Amino acid sequence: MNQTVQNLLQPYKGILAADESTPSITKKFANVGLISTPELNKKYREMLFTTPDIEKYISGVILFDETIKQGLGEVLSDKGILVGVKVYQGLEIFNDTEEKVTKGLERLSERLDIYKNLGAMFTKWRMVVKISDVYPSDAFLTEDLGRMADYAKLVQEKGMTPIVEPEILLDGNHTNTRCEEITTKTLKRLFEILKEKSVDLTNLILKASMVIPGKESGVIVMPLEVSNSTLRTLQNSVPTEVPLIVFLSGGQTSDQSIFNLNEIAKLNKDKKFGPWDLSFSFGRALQDEALVAWGGKDENVKSAQDVFLEVLKKTSSARQGEL
Numbered sequence: 001m002n003q004t005v006q007n008l009l010q011p012y013k014g015i016l017a018a019d020e021s022t023p024s025i026t027k028k029f030a031n032v033g034l035i036s037t038p039e040l041n042k043k044y045r046e047m048l049f050t051t052p053d054i055e056k057y058i059s060g061v062i063l064f065d066e067t068i069k070q071g072l073g074e075v076l077s078d079k080g081i082l083v084g085v086k087v088y089q090g091l092e093i094f095n096d097t098e099e100k101v102t103k104g105l106e107r108l109s110e111r112l113d114i115y116k117n118l119g120a121m122f123t124k125w126r127m128v129v130k131i132s133d134v135y136p137s138d139a140f141l142t143e144d145l146g147r148m149a150d151y152a153k154l155v156q157e158k159g160m161t162p163i164v165e166p167e168i169l170l171d172g173n174h175t176n177t178r179c180e181e182i183t184t185k186t187l188k189r190l191f192e193i194l195k196e197k198s199v200d201l202t203n204l205i206l207k208a209s210m211v212i213p214g215k216e217s218g219v220i221v222m223p224l225e226v227s228n229s230t231l232r233t234l235q236n237s238v239p240t241e242v243p244l245i246v247f248l249s250g251g252q253t254s255d256q257s258i259f260n261l262n263e264i265a266k267l268n269k270d271k272k273f274g275p276w277d278l279s280f281s282f283g284r285a286l287q288d289e290a291l292v293a294w295g296g297k298d299e300n301v302k303s304a305q306d307v308f309l310e311v312l313k314k315t316s317s318a319r320q321g322e323l
């Protein structure tokens with residue numbers, strides 16, 4: 001198996017998504033009364049990455065362009081944590097519809113060379129699928145998944161490992177059944193296109209959404225139901241050659257994400273749904289409490305790191321189905 005994938009899928013470990021773009025970190029900071037600047041962003045991420053023992057629970061971190069260029073990849077490499085980087089560049093309107101496709105293929109090759117020189121071993125490309133009665137359209141899926149496959153192919157040619165992340169948005173009032181239907185359709189189409197473009201599925205990580213009803217549906221499903229529908233969806237759509245599937249938290253609370261992950265890991269312990277390793281690549285679910293505890297103050301670094309480490313430990317146990 002590819003060495004990067006093998007390092008990333010170690011038991012008890014997962015991937016930290018710390019790749020918020022400038023608008024995202026600005027919003028995140030504003031929610032706790034902070035003003036984002038490159039210096040403050042660096043301090044925050046340094047606080048996270050220098051947490052003692054982080055390497056027991058985290059095998060890789062996804063960085064944003066600003067962060068990898070600030071040299072923070074080295075802090076991670078020194079701890080044996082693999083450096084990843086987000087390489088797409090936002091979304092654009094598709095065909096005058098409400099659907100938005102991911103952009104970032106322009107000059108991607110040059111940017112990948114720069115990131116590789118800065119120590120990146122893996123990369124992330126995210127697209128967003130909005131569910132409604134009429135969306136996603138077939139034309140949108142073909143275009144957006146095609147771009148994702150072009151990205152994956154190029155990353156492999158550069159000797160790195162691509163994460164492909166077709167995020168199924170939680171926004172909307174759709175049912176669990178509709179979420180399962182759209183997630184299955186999206187993933188099946190993704191793997192068809194990846195195969196058409198000769199992407200090597202053994203050197204690829206799928207970052208997947210859990211199957212849950214829309215946020216505005218008012219329906220809360222229990223972890224056992226989430227795990228059943230999520231694993232059934234993956235079994236029906238993800239080829240067995242894919243070595244690793246990591247879940248995003250996608251706007252669920254930290255506890256929801258962790259308990260759902262725990263149930264998924266428990267249910268697939270004997271790999272009856274599929275042979276892939278299953279892990280996490282949470283952003284908000286891992287960081288939110290630590291950000292509040294830090295609050296931008298140097299004197300809070302130690303207590304924020306304690307909070308962060310507690311969440312990491314719990315998520316690590318959930319990744320093994322041991323909570």
Ligand code: 13P
Pocket residue numbers: 017126165167248249250251281282283284285
């Ligand atoms: P969340 O876990 O906050 O959804 O972030 C993961 C991620 O990388 C989204 O692109």
